[in-house]
Amino acid sequence: MKIAIIGAGHVGSSLAYALVLKGLGNHLLLVNRDATKALGNALDLQHTLAFCERPMQIEGGSLEEAVGCDIVAITASEPMTKGMTSRMELGQANVELFKSLIPMLAENNPEAVFIIITNPVDVMTCWATRVSELPPSRIVGIGTLVDSARFRTLLSKAEQIHPDDLRAYILGEHGPNQFPVFSHASAGGEPITDSPRHREIFEEVNKAGFEVYRLKGYTNFAIASAACEVIRTIVHDEHRTMPLSTCFDDWQGIKDNCFSIPVVLGRSGIIRYLQPDLNSLEREALVHTAKIVRANIDSLLFGVGER
Structure with missing residues (x-):
């Protein structure tokens, strides 16, 4: 390969x-x-x-x-x-x-x-x-795969559970308008609740990339490790679930957009989109991030002939 x-x-x-x-x-x-x-x-x-x-x-x-x-x-x-x-x-x-x-x-x-x-x-x-x-x-x-990994890492410290045993996604923009999916976060079948402490952890994650940039002038290890995980999944055709940025016609009622959603990945790329049931707070965050990303796409691509 x-x-x-x-x-x-x-x-x-x-x-x-x-x-x-x-x-x-x-x-x-x-x-x-x-x-x-x-x-x-x-x-x-x-x-x-x-x-x-x-x-x-x-x-x-x-x-x-x-x-x-x-x-x-x-x-x-x-x-x-x-x-x-x-x-x-x-x-x-x-x-x-x-x-x-x-x-x-x-x-x-x-x-x-x-x-x-x-x-x-x-x-x-x-x-x-x-x-x-x-x-x-x-x-x-790569999108919010790296943000989700940071989220699990910080949650693991709070919960005293290995990050690999936590199921917790961050979706949406790879940026300040991303959002956590607490309604499906769990460890060993036990829910990871949408608590004030867990919200604080999410806010830390949201700022983590720029904190690393502030301290050392760039980020490289976490994002490279996330990309390596994607490549491993493709090489071995593992059909793993990941939050990745992808263009889609319709996801959860959001039309013609491109940001991180949960997908199944294998040798041929994305095999399917997953459709978790989002609660009202998460749906509100989804609509918000979709508007921001769509505006970003239009503002940058319109000047080169794209809408």
Whole structure:
């Protein structure tokens, strides 16, 4: 299985390292606008293979060499600026960047599943779906998968239960308008209630990404681990449930939008949308996040001829 990572910065290189350690795929290609950086990362990763369980072909190359891939993960982005307060600030520049990346990648990798990591991820997932002309089931954004993982991690400390044994999703925008689904959160069949303490934990999660950014200037480990989990699920056709950003015609009465909803993921991409019964508070939050994301999509894509 051939995997290409487009963008070899903090997230791309962390993702590549995770893939090599876990032995996912047998051919890894790193692509970066600074080709020497991609080559350097590839060489460094080659030197780790003696400590890994599986051999792997690892290369640095150009965009033109990303051909016949099974999975294409896109982390390429304009750099975050100091003092940035919203992922949307990256939007216009990254929309333009994707115009130069996606058409060629889609043409050269028509059977691939595309994983969008670039922010603002919901807008970029929508844009990649439109310009690639590939089925929406094969363009997935990391979205609130990483937020849900953060949520389970913090809940696990409060509940003194391992994060893997908690079932708790955050859906909607990967941003300030995301929302938790407490009505279906549980551990061992016992509900995780919508309590003041659990709401405080959610608020911590909502701010977590920018707190990491404030402290170290970027985020990379958690988002790369989330992307690695998506890739593992695709490689092994695991049919796992995940909250991922995807374009849809209709979900829970929300029309023509793109944000994180619970899906089943496998080798061919998204296999089905899941339809949890949301309570009134969650439905209100769903409608709100849908309006915000739709407005973001329209504001960024209208200028490049898209509605």
